[in-house]
Amino acid sequence: MKASNKMWKQIAQEAQALRDETLAKVGVTIEIPAQLSRNVTDIPDRVLSASSARITSLAPQEIITLASERKISAQQIVQAFLERAIAAQNLTNCLTEILPERAISQAIELDARLLGNSAPLGPLHGLPVSIKSHIGIANRPLSSGYCAPFHSRQRPDTDALVVQILTRAGAIVHARTTEPQSMMQLECTSNLYGVTTNPYSNILMSSGGSSGGEAALIALRGSVLGVGSDVGGSIRVPAAACGIYGLKPTAFRVPTTGWSSTPPGADPIVTVLGPMSVSLEGLEMFMRVVAAAEPWRIEPALIPLPWRAVDIVLSREKPLRLGIIWHDEVVKPHPPIMRALKEFVNKVSNVPHVEVVDFPPYKHDEAWAIASSLYFTDGGEADLAVMAESGEPLLPLTEWIIKDNPGVKLLDRGELEYWLEEREEFRMEYSQHWNETGVFNRASGNWEGTVDAIICPVAPGVATQHNTAKYWTYTAVWNLLDYPALAFPVGKVDKAVDVKENRKRFMSDLDKENWKLCGRTDFPTPRYVLLNTISTDFQSC
Template sequence: MTVVPQQKPSWQESVRQAQAIRDRSIEKVDATVLPGTNTARVIDVPRQHLSQTDQAITESSAEALVASIAARKLTATAVTNAFLRRAAIAHKLTNCVYELLPERAITRAKELDHYFAKHGKPSGPLHGLPISIKAHVGIKGRDLSAGFVGWLDRTSPDDANIVKILLDAGAVVYARTTEPQGLMMLETCSNITGTTTNPHNTALTPGGSSGGESALQALHGSPLGIGSDIGGSIRSPAANCGLYGLKPSTGRLPPVGGSAYCRGCETILGTLGPISPTLGGVEIFMKTIIESRPWVNNSMVLPIPWRDQENYIHQDGKNLTVGVMWTDGVVTPAPAVTRALNEVVERLKLAKGVDVIEWKAYQQKEALEILTRLYAPDGGKAFAKHVESSGEPFNPLTAWTLRDTPGIEELSHQGVWDWTGKREMFRYAYLQEWNSVAPEMDVIICPAFPTPAPLHGTSRYWGYTSLFNLLDYPALVFPVTKVDPERDAKDITYTPKNEFDSWAHEHYDPVKQVGAPVSLQIVAKRLEEEKLLQAFKEIKEKIGLPFVDCLA
């Protein structure tokens, strides 16, 4: 008997099957057909299709929801159903959902409500809180494509470590969010899910690679979510959509159970981290994960407890000292970004207990050379292999990132050692510069991207975020204001300094980017997440950030 080998489906057919799974998950939650909108701004649309009760629930912060459920003002089931409905609507507006998990989520919420009724207390610090998850973070029984069509048949055998910790704390996992091809761009576009758009202006990108998270949260379809960051993939989406996003240092959160083409390559390590509409959401996420003592069962996590009770800022009565990096010296920030930074600095200078100093960018060109080699030490061959395995086409931005950027080359073993050695020496030299030039400096505030949320297909420069992946410093993105075409007019007399600078200058258009959030980044030394959050909370309170409601 002759056995005829089963023909592998075309990449287009694989995509149709994946999209059908997503579409069915959304139809189970909400069958509303949204009318076409004449505006690129869709932030307010979900309110038109939700009850007042669902609006109130979904527009509450993560910390308020946990408190309300603990006080029996809300049930986990009511909260879960509200966020499922809003997430379905958010997807129809921005294409931000990889799939919803309604059966799993509602079953879980009912179990939590039963537990509360039986025991008279919450099951954990996140009891009943819905949490969304970037799709490459493992969920038992679901695919782990990481944005590759050829990986759609890969299934996660278990929940990722970080998901298990959140579930043990009482969370409800209800949505998986979109990500780009291979996770490697500051936008969110793949041949599996298509393009995710920014709800502030659908002509703009919500960022990447955690752009599904940012679009969903900007529409209040999630109070808290898991992103990941190897070059800016938490901070770019948070910045573009007016959210808070924290990239921790590696070793603070458990990475086991996710999917990425470069897993096992340690030249530049990625990290998981929180994205939330509120700073409190970021704090409750970090505190919950680290207080579970994940290092007991995971040797990849450093045994450092959550140190939020210690005062890291005003030891010996000193002021909070903030360094300001206006530019990285390679790409000049657009007027909107410079205005936001200037407004923050001017108010900080008037605040009591705060000192402001200048911080000049340190050897940024050398940092970019190291990053270019270490993001693709194989010359991009592995990435290309995974793209080509299904026959799907390269996205122009992933082609740029891992194939076409000047300086990408396949390194020999000696070359990998040499460039990794340069990475370590750069980290050493940067810390020496900090300690010798500004030993009193607690944190640095700087741009998160050269422009506000860019037009689709134009996010080429990662330097402001990837620098801190190279250094492995914790960095938090925070909203400040919004683009104003009059105040943020383009400087038509500006002469760009290089190809990257020219690209950013050419693609800045405050008229097309009107209303987009303008965000900044605050950075501390390696493993100083608690100090970073303490410093930012003080800054936020003293100067009243954000200056404009970036989610309104």
């Protein structure tokens, strides 16, 4: 029987059985307590050996240094992270599989290299790295969150280019992580693997999406550096939900050859790959290694631009100017987000040579109209056809983004050209809007004193209840503009402080709907609050 004719439930059972088979190959049993609190982030340290807990608590650079100096073997490091990944899977359902045979084999090679008095393989020597599952791994299945492709598509013969680069730099790929049906959810749920949950609120809240498996795994330190993807917030929203760091680079900076995603040419809003990590240093490490490999020599669409470390000297002649978007004039953020912004402003306002100003948003409602019209230019026909192959049902957020979204329809050539023109016009207008935060110097012909970066919310609220994340614009606007954006943690929800106000007036119907979610979630503790940093510095990101 052809795989495409198998019913989706059977395919899902096979996918989960394959995952369980890979977990069993690690050869250990991780016992999870029967009774769990909402916050399960402390469980791995309690159920792992002291050695494994210590190794997996280290920062990425510490792991590399210890492995390179033969103070801890790569085999010990890999074993520790494999065990912790199993614990994370048992707590949040964040894995599609782990790769113990591959990872241990590579670790043995790295250790043997050092025993032979050779130098470390590369700048990531001995560092375990996790990969979102639609990024190809040799001889492993690709599905993009759908059931039918899990078996019907040929498995790749080689790793995706970005995985090859990381491996050549000494990284060890040890885990693959969950993604949602259609990849177009700010949640992480599929018929293949079920729901990935948030480690800070157990089963009640979402880990975010679409890179929700990466976020949950990294939050539980089953990995300290991973690769996600982002077309509307899919790196930044899960990073926000799980309290880690996530970077959406500009398009054509990180290679995508070898992934399962948008067909070449069908990219009116480009999906990008980017790093997720426990630290800011982890993100920079990833970008530096990828750029140093000069992937544009293999993938010609990439920008041939080396990584440039930007040294922000606070004693420079001109102050670092930060613009704050308090809200997007469509949906007001919930109390913990507003508090986080205020605390951030209070702290950086006291830093010498830093200037903080309000940054007025520019037509973010129009941005969503354009973006949502360009996400599915075929009206969602290709996605619906893939789901029909196995008979799998549309999950709530897939149905919402494809069928309930007024922007999604089959575009003829004229309509597509119209929305592409709208995209370019919006980009020009936003650039002018940004420039006007400064002063135009007629003598030089340049804008001076413009905002260097924007700080704004990642989303209207913190981690959402399942199937409620429907407001994308706080992140999607930067995809439309193709600006690099970084999500970073600033604190946790405090129920005693973050009290919901009794609002009577709303900026829009969407604002009113999102404010109701604030009451529904009631801020279970603790959930992370993250902010976006947005810059137009294409050279560095």
